[in-house]
Amino acid sequence: MKLVELREVVKKYEEAVTVNHLSLDIEEGEIFGLLGPNGAGKSTTIGMLSGLISVTSGDIQVGGHSIKRRPLDVKRQIGLVPQDLAIYEYLSARENVTFFGKLYGLRGKMLRDRVDEALAFVGLLDRAKDKPSTFSGGMKRRLNIACAIVHRPKLIMMDEPTVGIDPQSRNHILESVRELNRLGSTVIYTSHYMEEVEAICSRVGVMDHGKLIACGTKEQLLRQAGQEEKLLLELDQESTGAMDEIRNHPRVKRVTTTGERLLEVFVKESTTVLQDLLFILNKHGIALRTLTRVEPDLESLFLHLTGRTLRDS
Numbered sequence: 184m185k186l187v188e189l190r191e192v193v194k195k196y197e198e199a200v201t202v203n204h205l206s207l208d209i210e211e212g213e214i215f216g217l218l219g220p221n222g223a224g225k226s227t228t229i230g231m232l233s234g235l236i237s238v239t240s241g242d243i244q245v246g247g248h249s250i251k252r253r254p255l256d257v258k259r260q261i262g263l264v265p266q267d268l269a270i271y272e273y274l275s276a277r278e279n280v281t282f283f284g285k286l287y288g289l290r291g292k293m294l295r296d297r298v299d300e301a302l303a304f305v306g307l308l309d310r311a312k313d314k315p316s317t318f319s320g321g322m323k324r325r326l327n328i329a330c331a332i333v334h335r336p337k338l339i340m341m342d343e344p345t346v347g348i349d350p351q352s353r354n355h356i357l358e359s360v361r362e363l364n365r366l367g368s369t370v371i372y373t374s375h376y377m378e379e380v381e382a383i384c385s386r387v388g389v390m391d392h393g394k395l396i397a398c399g400t401k402e403q404l405l406r407q408a409g410q411e412e413k414l415l416l417e418l419d420q421e422s423t424g425a426m427d428e429i430r431n432h433p434r435v436k437r438v439t440t441t442g443e444r445l446l447e448v449f450v451k452e453s454t455t456v457l458q459d460l461l462f463i464l465n466k467h468g469i470a471l472r473t474l475t476r477v478e479p480d481l482e483s484l485f486l487h488l489t490g491r492t493l494r495d496s
């Protein structure tokens with residue numbers, strides 16, 4: 184069953200189009216990853232989905248309710264973990280989560296139970312009395328998550344929740360996303376770390392310049408990338424002659440150099456090309472120091488679609 188429907192959603196700031204005719208369905212029970220470089224429009228999309236940013240045109244429905252006509256019915260179903268921390272430094276961890284629980288109408292024993300449940304879920308029950316000012320960045324993020332899930336929302340949206348935190352908290356957050364999903368929540372997770380999205384998401388939408396440029400399971404997306412594999416070649420010396428010959432090989436799609444003697448060769452089927460590459464190098468008197476074959480991933484898909492990498496775009 185569809186939980187989220189975006190239809191031709193546009194967000195404009197003055198004349199700048201930040202989200203450009205975005206249409207997307209998200210099924211109940213999915214962990215949906217929104218992947219894209221900085222400025223792609225991910226946060227704006229999350230902001231519109233949570234009712235914090237107005238939609239210029241088009242519509243968004245969550246659980247059958249339109250964000251334009253029934254904003255409160257939409258907001259009730261949503262838990263948002265924003266990119267910037269939304270916690271109060273002068274309140275204890277428990278008081279923070281209690282505050283958000285009350286906002287969602289929880290009271291009395293139900294409120295107390297849910298607050299403990301949320302704090303236990305993020306591994307902060309033993310620090311419930313402490314103020315966030317004594318927490319690490321990762322612990323603050325986890326508290327932010329507790330605040331977002333205290334009312335057991337159907338849809339949890341996390342906007343780059345692992346940026347700038349320690350690996351232990353990062354793993355804890357990724358595991359908690361899986362666990363929330365197992366417990367029945369649908370999750371939308373934005374990131375520009377493709378490894379995270381690959382690891383936890385059942386489906387991925389790739390955004391660039393406000394547009395959804397690809398959408399599907401990881402396998403479907405990689406098929407779109409044309410199964411491009413990458414061979415990393417470390418040579419014992421430079422040679423433009425050999426480079427030109429490699430570039431002109433019919434199965435070589437492109438070659439980039441990442442160092443004086445380091446080549447990245449993008450090929451269609453590495454097994455059939457490898458012999459030829461070795462032959463070319465041999466002919467030019469060049470020895471191969473190391474060879475690594477890199478399986479296609481979402482990074483290569485993004486490069487394939489935009490000609491840029493996720494991080495430097």
Ligand SMILES: Nc1ncnc2c1ncn2[C@@H]1O[C@H](COP(=O)(O)OP(=O)(O)OP(=O)(O)O)[C@@H](O)[C@H]1O
Binds near residue numbers: 199219220222223343
């Ligand atoms: N309030 C605003 N006024 C004008 N332009 C804005 C506003 N908010 C965002 N933008 C612009 O919209 C574009 C998309 O921003 P958005 O934050 O949605 O991208 P993002 O994919 O989430 O990137 P990041 O990973 O950096 O958060 C950017 O070019 C940004 O400068």
